[in-house]
Each structure stands twice: as C-alpha cells, then as structure tokens.
Amino acid sequence: MTERTQTRQTQAGTGLGFGALFSKHVISARYVAGAWSGLEVRDFEDLRFSPAAMVMHYGQAIFEGLKAFRATDSDEVLIFRAADCARRFDRSAARMAMPPLPAGMFLDAVRTLVGVDVAEVPSVPGSSLYIRPVMFADEPSLAVRPSTEFSFLVLASPVDSFFASGRTMIDAYAQSSHIRAALGGTGDVKCSGNYAGAMAAKADAQRHDCDEVLWLDAREHHYVEEFGAMNCFVVRGSGERAELITPPLAGTILPGHTRATVITLAGRRGLTVLQEPIELGQVLDDGGPVSEVFACGTAAGVAPVHRILTDTGRERIIGDQPGPLTAQLAADYVAVTHGQLEPEPDWIIRI
Numbered sequence: 001m002t003e004r005t006q007t008r009q010t011q012a013g014t015g016l017g018f019g020a021l022f023s024k025h026v027i028s029a030r031y032v033a034g035a036w037s038g039l040e041v042r043d044f045e046d047l048r049f050s051p052a053a054m055v056m057h058y059g060q061a062i063f064e065g066l067k068a069f070r071a072t073d074s075d076e077v078l079i080f081r082a083a084d085c086a087r088r089f090d091r092s093a094a095r096m097a098m099p100p101l102p103a104g105m106f107l108d109a110v111r112t113l114v115g116v117d118v119a120e121v122p123s124v125p126g127s128s129l130y131i132r133p134v135m136f137a138d139e140p141s142l143a144v145r146p147s148t149e150f151s152f153l154v155l156a157s158p159v160d161s162f163f164a165s166g167r168t169m170i171d172a173y174a175q176s177s178h179i180r181a182a183l184g185g186t187g188d189v190k191c192s193g194n195y196a197g198a199m200a201a202k203a204d205a206q207r208h209d210c211d212e213v214l215w216l217d218a219r220e221h222h223y224v225e226e227f228g229a230m231n232c233f234v235v236r237g238s239g240e241r242a243e244l245i246t247p248p249l250a251g252t253i254l255p256g257h258t259r260a261t262v263i264t265l266a267g268r269r270g271l272t273v274l275q276e277p278i279e280l281g282q283v284l285d286d287g288g289p290v291s292e293v294f295a296c297g298t299a300a301g302v303a304p305v306h307r308i309l310t311d312t313g314r315e316r317i318i319g320d321q322p323g324p325l326t327a328q329l330a331a332d333y334v335a336v337t338h339g340q341l342e343p344e345p346d347w348i349i350r351i
C-alpha cells in the first residue's frame with residue numbers, strides 16, 4: 001500500500017466531507033476474452049495500467065453511487081436501493097457498449113464490501129458509507145472501437161456533507177452556455193463522460209460562489225432539467241394546494257433513485273406529484289407560484305435550494321429556511337434510509 005493511500009484511509013468519524021477518505025478494501029473482477037472472472041477482495045491500493053488503457057483515451061467508463069447507513073434502532077447496516085443501482089448499471093453498460101455483469105455479481109460485490117468494511121460505516125447522524133461501483137475499459141489499445149477488456153471495482157468512502165461549502169441550503173447556477181445532455185445522448189445513464197463534460201460549468205458555478213450547476217434543456221435553455229449530481233423538485237403553491245413537480249424522464253436526465261424515493265414518500269403523505277416540464281422563468285419569478293426548490297440524490301440526500309443565479313444575470317432567493325414540504329420529505333428520506341420508516345420491498349439490504 002502506498003503512503004498516499006494509507007494516509008487517506010480513516011476510521012469512521014466526523015468532518016468526513018465527501019469522497020476524500022476510503023475504506024480498507026476494494027472488490028474487483030476482470031472481463032477478458034468474453035468472460036468475467038470471479039470477485040476478489042483486495043486491499044485499497046493504487047492500481048497499475050498500461051499507458052494505452054482505453055479508458056484514458058476514449059473514456060469508456062460507467063459508475064454507480066449508493067449508501068450504507070447505520071440503523072437508528074438496531075445494530076444493522078442498511079444498504080439503500082442497491083438492486084435499483086444494479087439495474088441502472090446494466091443499462092449504463094449497454095449504452096456504453098460494455099459487457100453486462102453476470103446476474104447477482106453487482107449485489108454480491110456491494111454486500112461483500114460492506115461486510116468486510118462494516119466497521120467503517122460511520123454512525124454520526126448525517127454520515128454514511130458511500131459505495132462506488134465502477135467499470136472501465138482497460139484493454140491496451142489506441143484503436144477507436146469498444147474495448148474487449150474491462151475492470152469492475154467497488155470501493156467505499158465514509159462520508160457526511162456532500163457540499164464542499166458545508167452549506168445545508170445550496171446555491172445553484174443555471175447554465176445556458178453549456179448543455180449537459182441532448183436526446184439520443186448519454187444523459188440518462190451514468191457514464192463518466194457526462195461528468196467530464198460538465199466540469200467547465202461546475203467551475204463556472206464555483207466562480208459564482210454556487211454549489212451546483214442547474215442544467216437546462218439543450219434546445220431552448222427554457223426548462224429546468226436537473227442539477228449537476230442531483231434531480232430537481234419544485235413545490236408549486238402552498239398549504240393544502242401545494243403540488244410537487246419534477247421534470248419527466250424524457251431521455252436527457254438521470255432517473256435518480258432518490259427522485260423515485262421522494263415520489264413514493266410524497267405519495268404516502270397524500271401529496272400530488274406531477275412529472276412535467278418546469279419553466280426556468282417560473283422558478284425565477286419572485287411573485288410566482290414556485291415556493292420551494294430542492295435537489296436530491298444519493299450523495300447529497302435531499303438538499304433545499306436557497307438561491308438560484310443564472311449565467312444571464314438573473315437571481316432569485318428561494319428562501320433562507322427549507323420550505324415545509326422540503327423539510328418533511330428530507331426527514332422522511334432520512335427516516336427510511338435509517339430504518340425508521342417502512343421501506344418498499346427491494347429498497348433495503350441488511351448486513
């Protein structure tokens with residue numbers, strides 16, 4: 001193990017941030033000559049690759065993100081929505097001309113890693129073990145075609161706050177000079193290239209003291225799509241007549257599991273949830289019907305939006321406190337991930 005790797009590992013604690021510290025093990029498998037090897041448990045340490053490994057030239061790579069939480073009222077560790085991640089990983093692989101994993105391998109790998117590194121699942125409220133499965137092309141070749149060799153790895157990172165600013169309400173920067181995804185592209189799968197193409201916009205957001213990019217539709221820059229690493233919800237109206245709205249899954253946004261979870265939890269509370277296009281203009285309208293905005297994703301959880309700034313110079317303060325529905329759904333999300341609210345079948349694996 002290199003010194004760098006060693007010093008970056010940690011025991012569970014506070015002030016973890018996101019993705020800077022890693023648990024002790026990695027699960028791995030390789031795909032060569034048309035077949036996957038079995039899974040191996042390895043120490044977390046640097047890997048060796050050919051300088052010609054295809055991923056470094058053509059970016060053929062996909063990943064997933066899921067979390068293991070300590071249950072509030074038992075000794076169990078709960079892995080949230082792993083089966084959904086396995087299905088999305090398969091979809092991403094197919095879109096990127098990568099081989100599917102054998103049935104059950106994704107879940108076996110996740111279960112095995114959480115089992116061997118269970119001591120590193122943090123217990124402080126707001127913390128969890130973030131699990132990162134990844135697959136990438138490592139055939140040594142500069143030929144421009146799908147690779148014939150791949151590595152599958154699952155690593156994990158004890159985390160708390162996703163946002164580097166440490167803010168609990170986030171500021172978002174709406175982009176109209178870059179786009180994230182267009183119909184027929186890769187916006188609805190989790191390939192690494194989606195994030196690479198978004199880094200310039202993220203840097204722009206950071207320069208404007210914003211936590212996240214708010215992506216708009218590619219054609220007109222008129223409709224809200226999603227945040228850089230989260231889906232988007234708005235609340236229209238208030239009180240009895242409040243409606244929750246999120247953009248439809250029309251091929252350019254990532255079908256988030258937190259989005260799906262929020263829709264289910266909102267339904268349980270009897271809230272109206274609409275999946276329909278959201279006009280940026282309505283969201284920015286101070287006197288308009290949009291009363292709350294929140295982002296949601298595995299890494300970030302449910303994150304209320306404080307302010308939206310656009311690259312055309314418009315700004316709206318949504319609120320200095322989380323709105324009532326946002327707060328309710330954020331609390332429900334924490335409760336269901338920590339075993340305090342009944343999950344749907346298939347949502348939780350217990351370790």
Ligand code: PLP
Pocket residue numbers: 065226227228229230231254255256257258259296297298299
């Ligand atoms: N949208 C993007 C672009 C993301 O990267 C993520 C995070 O994975 C999400 C949405 C939310 O997805 P999920 O809730 O499955 O984590």
Ligand code: COI
Pocket residue numbers: 064065066195229230297298299300
């Ligand atoms: C997640 O929420 O799991 C993500 O993958 C988003 C981001 C960290 C890339």
